[in-house]
Amino acid sequence: MARTPLTGTRIRERRTAQGMRQADLARASGVSPAYLNLIEHNRRRVSEALLERVAAALGLDIEALSEGAEGALFDGLREAASAQGGVAAAAEAERIEEFVGRFPGWAALLAERQARVAALERTVEGFSDRMAQDPFLATTLHEVLSAVTSLRSTAAILVENDQIDPVWRARFHRTIHEESLRLSDTAEALVGYLDTLDEAESGLSSPQEEVEAWLAKHGFHLAVLENARAPDPEAMIAGVPELASSAARTLAAEHIARAHADAQALPLGPFVHALAEDGPDPARLAARFGAPLPRVFRRLASLPAAAGQPPIGLVICDGSGSFTFRRPMPGFSVPRFGAGCPLWPLYEALSRPMQPIRAVIEVAGRVPQRYLSYAVCQPVLPGGFDGPQVLEALMLMLPAPPERSLPERAVGVSCRICPRIACPARREPSIVT
Amino acid sequence: MRGKHIVLIEDEPNIAEAISFILSREGVRVTHSASGAGALALLQTAHPDVLVLDLMLPDRSGLEILAELRAVPALAALPVLMLTARGQHRDREAAERAGASAFLAKPFANADLLAAVRGLARGGA
Numbered sequence: 001m002a003r004t005p006l007t008g009t010r011i012r013e014r015r016t017a018q019g020m021r022q023a024d025l026a027r028a029s030g031v032s033p034a035y036l037n038l039i040e041h042n043r044r045r046v047s048e049a050l051l052e053r054v055a056a057a058l059g060l061d062i063e064a065l066s067e068g069a070e071g072a073l074f075d076g077l078r079e080a081a082s083a084q085g086g087v088a089a090a091a092e093a094e095r096i097e098e099f100v101g102r103f104p105g106w107a108a109l110l111a112e113r114q115a116r117v118a119a120l121e122r123t124v125e126g127f128s129d130r131m132a133q134d135p136f137l138a139t140t141l142h143e144v145l146s147a148v149t150s151l152r153s154t155a156a157i158l159v160e161n162d163q164i165d166p167v168w169r170a171r172f173h174r175t176i177h178e179e180s181l182r183l184s185d186t187a188e189a190l191v192g193y194l195d196t197l198d199e200a201e202s203g204l205s206s207p208q209e210e211v212e213a214w215l216a217k218h219g220f221h222l223a224v225l226e227n228a229r230a231p232d233p234e235a236m237i238a239g240v241p242e243l244a245s246s247a248a249r250t251l252a253a254e255h256i257a258r259a260h261a262d263a264q265a266l267p268l269g270p271f272v273h274a275l276a277e278d279g280p281d282p283a284r285l286a287a288r289f290g291a292p293l294p295r296v297f298r299r300l301a302s303l304p305a306a307a308g309q310p311p312i313g314l315v316i317c318d319g320s321g322s323f324t325f326r327r328p329m330p331g332f333s334v335p336r337f338g339a340g341c342p343l344w345p346l347y348e349a350l351s352r353p354m355q356p357i358r359a360v361i362e363v364a365g366r367v368p369q370r371y372l373s374y375a376v377c378q379p380v381l382p383g384g385f386d387g388p389q390v391l392e393a394l395m396l397m398l399p400a401p402p403e404r405s406l407p408e409r410a411v412g413v414s415c416r417i418c419p420r421i422a423c424p425a426r427r428e429p430s431i432v433t
Numbered sequence: 434m435r436g437k438h439i440v441l442i443e444d445e446p447n448i449a450e451a452i453s454f455i456l457s458r459e460g461v462r463v464t465h466s467a468s469g470a471g472a473l474a475l476l477q478t479a480h481p482d483v484l485v486l487d488l489m490l491p492d493r494s495g496l497e498i499l500a501e502l503r504a505v506p507a508l509a510a511l512p513v514l515m516l517t518a519r520g521q522h523r524d525r526e527a528a529e530r531a532g533a534s535a536f537l538a539k540p541f542a543n544a545d546l547l548a549a550v551r552g553l554a555r556g557g558a
Contacts, residue, residue: 146445153541175450179447
């Protein structure tokens with residue numbers, strides 16, 4: 001497994017790239033060479049103040065030395081620590097960085113095992129739900145119990161009553177025959193039903209994750225949808241290994257239909273041109289194309305990768321707050337299960353439909369990451385004017401501008417792994433001290 | 434139990450037939466209904482000593498019928514033996530709340546059915 005670059009490692013890499021001696025950097029940063037050596041080998045945590053001095057001494061932005069792509073690995077390890085319940089106290093959550101630095105292979109393995117355990121737990125929950133709620137299983141179980149009840153009572157009557165009227169005897173023999181056939185048919189139907197549940201339906205990853213994995217493979221851009229001709233969703237998803245479950249294929253087909261409509265309403269050439277002229281301001285783009293904001297959000301998050309284009313993240317949730325779409329932003333991992341930070345503008349938008357919200361969010365971490373977020377919630381009435389109002393909120397994320405003109409909101413990823421211990425919106429204790 | 438009258442509401446014809454046979458041999462008169470529709474009217478005219486009621490009926494839930502008959506003063510004290518298809522704790526609790534006098538989980542032994550009906554017909558729940 002590849003070694004994960006860490007803060008200490010990055011400091012060492014940047015220092016050696018500049019040909020600077022360790023002693024010189026230590027002196028410029030106000031620490032002893034021995035202490036800097038420990039930091040560079042990820043054996044000591046580096047405070048934010050010191051990291052700023054080190055970055056300044058190296059002539060770099062602090063972000064260049066801070067937690068980035070490996071954030072997901074840290075999140076995975078924190079999840080592993082938090083998932084152990086009472087054992088969590090034994091896991092030194094505050095020394096994760098040192099652990100990753102010294103044992104990157106083991107750390108990656110543990111994070112991968114944690115993801116696997118979480119997936120298997122989902123599978124168990126899925127089977128449990130299926131057992132409890134599946135109408136076919138419920139009906140079949142009822143049929144089996146009815147047939148067995150009838151067989152047991154009838155057989156007992158025949159065995160326990162020697163002097164039974166021949167007409168009744170014949171009737172009960174017929175009952176036993178009928179119920180045996182019913183039991184046999186039910187068993188056959190049950191086996192057939194269980195056979196159709198292919199392994200992919202086992203929920204090892206959720207249908208949504210399957211779709212996201214498929215989109216991630218394409219950089220969240222499906223070039224064929226730029227054509228005016230309606231796409232053939234079945235042809236697009238046939239044989240795609242990531243879309244293993246039928247639920248994922250259904251979601252993928254829905255995504256294709258919506259993304260095609262977005263692409264046709266906001267044609268690639270003019271949209272990219274407008275983006276270059278106006279910048280990635282969703283409201284300006286929406287006004288220019290006469291498109292609703294959610295469409296512009298989705299279009300921005302599905303553009304082809306181009307040189308110089310900033311990374312874009314998008315999170316969509318429904319009225320219950322459940323994520324329905326996640327395009328991750330580098331350094332910002334959206335939780336796989338459960339809800340995100342309640343302070344995200346996404347949730348604020350959900351409670352204030354039709355009111356756009358722009359805010360710079362500062363996501364808690366070893367070194368906080370800043371993003372420019374746009375959030376909006378648009379109610380729709382798919383069932384007609386009197387039908388239920390269905391809410392969908394979207395949060396677009398872009399790199400934060402260097403100037404700090406906008407008020408910044410302190411948020412986290414999710415409460416369990418958020419270091420903002422005194423956060424007034426906290427819903428559960430954090431495992432990060 | 435000779436001379437007692439029992440109403441049996443059970444949609445499975447073969448189970449109903451077996452129960453009717455078992456009780457009839459003890460001298461019990463059995464009136465059978467295969468559905469929950471009209472159950473209340475039947476009970477009000479039949480004046481049974483015991484009701485044997487299936488929980489899982491195709492048209493109405495046995496619990497619904499039970500709650501309804503408990504609200505009728507003339508039937509409020511009628512002993513009711515509830516047949517639960519699953520025999521699960523959850524079903525029993527719901528039936529208890531609705532006013533069932535006794536329970537029998539399917540599949541049951543004929544002797545248990547007889548003992549339960551006999552107990553209820555004597556006035557013991």
